[in-house]
Amino acid sequence: MSAGLSIERYIQMKAEQVDAELLESLPGIWNVPETLRESMMYSLLAGGKRLRPILVLATVEALQGSTEAALPVACGVEMIHTYSLIHDDLPAMDNDDYRRGKLTNHKIYGDAMAILAGDALLTHAFYSIVQSYRSYGVPADKIVDIVEDLAKLAGAPGMVGGQAADMQGEQGITKLEELEYIHLHKTSDLIVFSLKAGGHLAGATAKQLQALEKFGTNIGLAFQIQDDILDLIGEEDKIGKPVKSDEKQQKVTYPYFVGIEASRDKVNELTEQGKQAIAAAHFPNPDRLLELADYLTQRDH
Amino acid sequence: MSAGLSIERYIQMKAEQVDAELLESLPGIWNVPETLRESMMYSLLAGGKRLRPILVLATVEALQGSTEAALPVACGVEMIHTYSLIHDDLPAMDNDDYRRGKLTNHKIYGDAMAILAGDALLTHAFYSIVQSYRSYGVPADKIVDIVEDLAKLAGAPGMVGGQAADMQGEQGITKLEELEYIHLHKTSDLIVFSLKAGGHLAGATAKQLQALEKFGTNIGLAFQIQDDILDLIGEEDKIGKPVKSDEKQQKVTYPYFVGIEASRDKVNELTEQGKQAIAAAHFPNPDRLLELADYLTQRDH
Numbered sequence: 001m002s003a004g005l006s007i008e009r010y011i012q013m014k015a016e017q018v019d020a021e022l023l024e025s026l027p028g029i030w031n032v033p034e035t036l037r038e039s040m041m042y043s044l045l046a047g048g049k050r051l052r053p054i055l056v057l058a059t060v061e062a063l064q065g066s067t068e069a070a071l072p073v074a075c076g077v078e079m080i081h082t083y084s085l086i087h088d089d090l091p092a093m094d095n096d097d098y099r100r101g102k103l104t105n106h107k108i109y110g111d112a113m114a115i116l117a118g119d120a121l122l123t124h125a126f127y128s129i130v131q132s133y134r135s136y137g138v139p140a141d142k143i144v145d146i147v148e149d150l151a152k153l154a155g156a157p158g159m160v161g162g163q164a165a166d167m168q169g170e171q172g173i174t175k176l177e178e179l180e181y182i183h184l185h186k187t188s189d190l191i192v193f194s195l196k197a198g199g200h201l202a203g204a205t206a207k208q209l210q211a212l213e214k215f216g217t218n219i220g221l222a223f224q225i226q227d228d229i230l231d232l233i234g235e236e237d238k239i240g241k242p243v244k245s246d247e248k249q250q251k252v253t254y255p256y257f258v259g260i261e262a263s264r265d266k267v268n269e270l271t272e273q274g275k276q277a278i279a280a281a282h283f284p285n286p287d288r289l290l291e292l293a294d295y296l297t298q299r300d301h
Numbered sequence: 302m303s304a305g306l307s308i309e310r311y312i313q314m315k316a317e318q319v320d321a322e323l324l325e326s327l328p329g330i331w332n333v334p335e336t337l338r339e340s341m342m343y344s345l346l347a348g349g350k351r352l353r354p355i356l357v358l359a360t361v362e363a364l365q366g367s368t369e370a371a372l373p374v375a376c377g378v379e380m381i382h383t384y385s386l387i388h389d390d391l392p393a394m395d396n397d398d399y400r401r402g403k404l405t406n407h408k409i410y411g412d413a414m415a416i417l418a419g420d421a422l423l424t425h426a427f428y429s430i431v432q433s434y435r436s437y438g439v440p441a442d443k444i445v446d447i448v449e450d451l452a453k454l455a456g457a458p459g460m461v462g463g464q465a466a467d468m469q470g471e472q473g474i475t476k477l478e479e480l481e482y483i484h485l486h487k488t489s490d491l492i493v494f495s496l497k498a499g500g501h502l503a504g505a506t507a508k509q510l511q512a513l514e515k516f517g518t519n520i521g522l523a524f525q526i527q528d529d530i531l532d533l534i535g536e537e538d539k540i541g542k543p544v545k546s547d548e549k550q551q552k553v554t555y556p557y558f559v560g561i562e563a564s565r566d567k568v569n570e571l572t573e574q575g576k577q578a579i580a581a582a583h584f585p586n587p588d589r590l591l592e593l594a595d596y597l598t599q600r601d602h
Contacts, residue, residue, distance in 0.1 A: 032457045036465040040457065087420060092393075092412035111393035115416065116465045119388060119423065120457035126427055127452035133445055140441035144434055147448055151428035156341065156421035157331035164337035164417045 007291045014057055015050040021071045022078065025128050039109040039117035040124075043082050047100050051296065052077045052194045058292055059198025059212060062283040069136035070201045073146060076128040077194050080154050083121035084190075086114050088163060125150070138201060145200045153193040162186030173252040180221065183254075188220025211281035215293070218274030222267045222297040228253035229263050230300070271297045308592045315358055316351040322372045323379065326429050340410040340418035341425075344383050348401050352597065353378045353495045359593055360499025360513060363584040370437035371502045374447060377429040378495050381455050384422035385491075387415050389464060426451070439502060446501045454494040463487030474553040481522065484555075489521025512582035516594070519575030523568045523598040529554035530564050531601070572598045 005013075022044055026037070053074035060070045089096040089104040090111060097107050106114035129146055132138040152158055162185025165178070173179050195212040198204075204212065232255055255263045275290050283289070306314075323345055327338070354375035361371045390397040390405040391412060398408055407415035430447055433439040453459055463486025466479070474480050496513040499505075505513065533556055556564045576591050584590070 032462050033465045033469065035469060036457055036462060083420075087416055090393075090413075090416065092391075092416060112391075112468045113465065115388055115391065115393060116461050116468070119384075119419075120461040120465075122420065122423060123452050123456035123461065125452075126448055127456060130445055130449040130452065134449070140445045143448075144431055144441045144444050147427055147444075148431040148435070151424050151426075151431065155424035155428060156333045156337055160417050160421040160424065161333050161337060164334045164414065164421075167413045167417070168334065168336060 007288075007295050010288060010291075011049070011051075011054055011295070014054045017057075017067075017071065018050045018053040018074055018078065019045070022075050025072065025075045025131070026124075035109065035113060036116060036120060039105060039113045040121055042108065043086050043105045043117065044079065044121065046082075046102050048078065048082065050074075050078060052081050052190060055191060055194040055216075055289075055292065056198040056201075058288045059195050059204075060202045062278075062286045062289045063199065063202035063204055063208070064284050065198075065202025066136070069132055069138050070198060072128045072131035072135065073197050073201060074194075076125040076150070077190065077197065079121045079125035079128060080150065080159075081190060083118040083125075084154075084159060084163070086118040086121070090114060093163075093167065122154075132201065142200045146197045149193055149196050149200075153189040158185055158189035158193075162189065169252070176254075176257045179252060179254060179257065183221050183224040184217065187224040188217045191220040191223070192216035205281075208281045208283065211277040214277040215274040215289070218270040218277075219293045219296055222270040222274070225254045225263050225267050225270075226297055226299065228255055229260060229267070232260070267297050308589075308596050311589060311592075312350070312352075312355055312596070315355045318358075318368075318372065319351045319354040319375055319379065320346070323376050326373065326376045326432070327425075336410065336414060337417060337421060340406060340414045341422055343409065344387050344406045344418065345380065345422065347383075347403055349379065349383065351375075351379060353382050353491060356492060356495040356517075356590075356593065357499045357502075359589045360496050360505075361503045363579075363587045363590045364500065364503035364505055364509070365585050366499075366503025367437070370433055370439050371499060373429045373432035373436065374498050374502060375495075377426040377451070378491065378498065380422045380426040380429060381451065381460075382491060384419040384426075385455075385460060385464070387419040387422070391415060394464075394468065423455075433502065443501045447498045450494055450497050450501075454490040459486055459490035459494075463490065470553070477555075477558045480553060480555060480558065484522050484525040485518065488525040489518045492521040492524070493517035506582075509582045509584065512578040512584075515578040516575040516590070519571040519578075520594045520597055523571040523575070526555045526564050526568050526571075527598050527600065529556055530561060530568070533561065568598050 026041060026044070056070055056074040056077060057067045060067050085099060086105045088094050089099060090106055092111075096104055098104060104114075105117060109117065126147060129150070130143060133140055133143045154160065162182050166182045166186060169178060169182060173182075192213050193216075195216040196209055199209045199212050231253065254266070258266070271293055275293050278286050278289055327342060327345070357371055357375040357378060358368045361368050386400060387406045389395050390400060391407055393412075397405055399405060405415075406418060410418065427448060430451070431444060434441055434444045455461065463483050467483045467487060470479060470483060474483075493514050494517075496517040497510055500510045500513050532554065555567070559567070572594055576594050579587050579590055
């Protein structure tokens with residue numbers, strides 16, 4: 001199935017599929033206030049790499065399921081990711097003016113509309129997920145499993161909890177465990193969701209779902225530690241925001257606790273263990289999933 | 302089934318059931334940051350009347366279904382209502398310091414935590430809904446119908462769209478249709494959801510679901526027009542916020558366009574037509590639902 005396509009080209013092709021579906025899945029046909037719809041679309045189409053939707057699709061491929069039927073779920077996770085960025089960027093939160101080199105949502109539409117666009121994207125994610133049932137006949141009990149996972153992994157015990165801990169942590173994180181809690185919930189949980197959703201859609205066994213959870217937890221944490229490393233040493237033009245912005249805000253990062261070299265070792269160790277979990281769970285076609293692990297955690301931007 | 306209980310006593314009893322379930326349904330057992338959980342609970346338990354959950358339960362009773370199995374869905378709609386209040390009260394939105402005589406969420410926990418508590422409650426509503434399947438065996442396809450309805454009626458084409466139009470309308474609503482759009486989406490849509498969710502849970506026919514939609518649209522609009530009327534003429538201690546606060550902010554209300562008397566006539570007409578829709582759809586036990594219509598639209602506080 002890998003068929004010689006480079007992982008970069010694979011990601012590009014899948015991202016285009018997701019982009020096309022996202023344009024269709026937006027509530028354009030409904031009677032939605034124009035500015036709200038514009039604000040939602042602005043952030044949804046602001047150049048994200050669609051890594052989470054691609055993880056949904058790659059998991060479905062690893063299990064030789066239907067990627068077409070998975071597209072609405074893949075779009076749903078991108079809506080969740082996008083809403084979280086819009087809300088995180090607000091003046092009341094991280095107060096960021098730029099993201100991926102573009103003005104943040106509230107800088108263009110104002111704080112009120114940015115809050116509402118985030119709320120609307122969060123809510124619409126669940127609508128999108130249901131369309132895998134409505135349009136492609138995915139069984140209702142699988143959709144319910146996916147809805148439950150998302151509500152948990154994106155909610156208070158998951159992503160929102162991670163962001164809340166991050167906000168409070170600005171008064172001073174003193175332990176590595178606190179930083180890991182933030183990384184695991186702010187970043188890993190939505191990656192775990194993407195993988196498990198792909199698993200639910202393509203009929204993963206309980207053992208395979210467990211492996212996907214382990215894999216996602218590990219590469220999510222590795223991804224975030226790599227982000228911390230890049231933030232310290234990266235080049236400004238590569239990541240699209242001023243380098244060391246976290247450090248300027250005196251934000252504590254992984255290398256702060258253990259140094260750059262031990263952080264790099266941790267990234268490699270987490271990635272390897274994650275890949276081993278997948279290898280042990282007998283997926284019929286796991287190659288892209290394993291390549292994505294390296295792509296995400298070994299990136300230099 | 303009415304068995305002589307006054308509607309006030311009925312509401313009180315049902316609200317107590319909902320309150321007990323809400324306490325259980327909060328993610329207290331999970332590893333949630335303490336302040337986030339406190340902030341969620343503060344608003345969820347801030348003295349709401351539980352009118353929307355009661356509409357879920359009353360609809361289930363009208364169809365002689367299981368109210369026990371409906372409780373997680375009833376709690377879900379209260380979480381949505383609560384999140385919408387937290388976000389609406391933010392300084393970036395309506396900037397309200399008090400609600401129901403208590404400090405608003407952001408006045409106690411700060412803007413960032415209030416945004417996150419709202420996000421978490423919105424997300425957790427979907428988790429709660431799934432528990433009607435997980436704990437009470439409601440069929441998965443009914444849960445999917447309910448998730449889809451909520452995502453639509455609480456999202457961009459529904460409640461969030463209504464709030465967005467309201468925000469933009471502060472620059473000047475010039476037509477009655479614009480105000481009706483706001484009322485229908487900000488208020489009616491979640492009431493329609495509550496009724497339809499009860500219908501899905503208790504096996505309503507397509508005709509009964511249509512009647513519930515008409516009933517909800519009408520009593521939602523009537524409820525909101527009544528709110529506009531009370532805001533103009535009510536007594537401060539009865540509604541717990543300064544009277545004419547809307548007028549002070551030069552907010553346009555229903556009576557502004559047609560006067561108090563015609564507004565009252567409209568409330569009565571909408572209520573009667575809503576009740577007639579229910580009467581025509583042959584519910585086995587519709588009395589409480591019809592009483593609730595009067596209670597909601599004829600209230601004086």
